[in-house]
Amino acid sequence: MNWILIQREELRINESVTLTDERHNHIRTILKKKPDEEVQVVIQNEGNYMFRVLQITETESILIKKDSLSRTLNPLPIHCFFSLPRPQTAKKIFHLAGAYGINSLSFFATETKNKEYWTSPVYTKDWNQWVHTGMSQTGNVHFPMIQFGQKQNWKKYLETWDGNIIVMDRMGELDLKTYKEPLDHLQNTLFVFGPESGWNEDDMKFFNELPYKTMTLGNINLRTEFAFSSLLYFLFRN
Structure with a gap:
């Protein structure tokens, strides 16, 4: 702290x-x-x-x-979507979101996720505590908006997003390492993180039918918190 x-x-x-x-x-x-x-x-x-x-x-x-x-850092003006992660993983996501000051986090249960995760105290009452640990570490002042879509369809949510959507995928067309979009152009951009097992065939068909870009962090499978941390690091560095 x-x-x-x-x-x-x-x-x-x-x-x-x-x-x-x-x-x-x-x-x-x-x-x-x-x-x-x-x-x-x-x-x-x-x-x-x-x-x-x-x-x-x-x-x-x-x-x-x-x-x-003076402000210790400028918050990252992005939004992030997560396919309902394990509670221990969610703690790290909340912490990182607080540390970097992103605009918002949204959590939805895609078809392959264990919906019992919703009952964890991490999602029901403790999530703000984990955001605060990140803010206390870096001095970020911005508390992100948090949305839990327990009763919402995740595909409908993406379809109605008012801005750009970038789907994180190991075989993505964009490479984060060479991504040079100015931060002020990302304020309405939603970065979508899927299950650690990867998107299934139906998911990829859904993405391909809509004007979504895909982005890779490299040709390896990463745990969700490491993928999220990598995205934040590269955007913050740039």
């Missing part, structure tokens, strides 16, 4: 905040901060700041806003 993440509603009128949860424990035991020392803070969907420690005890830390800081 390189940054302390707080919500605007936690601040008092004088721009101070009292923390009693794991953030306080991190400040006290990991960062080992003392009164009058400074802490880097992210206010979600607002900005990066330096806060000063007013008081710290065994049970609470009291911080007050001191200075505004």
Whole structure:
């Protein structure tokens, strides 16, 4: 945790905040901060700041806003779709989305997926916690929009997407390594990640009937979180 993440509603009128949860424990035991020392803070969907420690005890830390800081990174203006991954994989996806600040994540159960995954706490209540871990790591301020399509048809969702769609596939026509599209042209682009076993024949027929591009990360099969991480890394680097 390189940054302390707080919500605007936690601040008092004088721009101070009292923390009693794991953030306080991190400040006290990991960062080992003392009164009058400074802490880097992210206010979600607002900005990066330096806060000063007013008081710290065994049970609470009291911080007050001191200075505004330049944005630590510019969020990646993309959208990503996932064929319902295992809960442990989803944790990593949420974390990465928070770290890079992408626009949105959507999760749908394609025909080959285990729909019991929907009952996992990762999808029902804990997902925002995992996004926050990513934001706390990088200082990204943008919290992505999250959509869970439990009762929606994933193909209908893609058909009605208002923008470009790029399907991630090992045999894709585009190669991410040589992809040079400017980031500001990707704001309405949806990157679609399928099952780790790959798209089936019916899926590929569906994609071929619509004006979707396909993109490869290389001629190997990657676990979903590694494929997602590779996409984010290359886009961020460029």
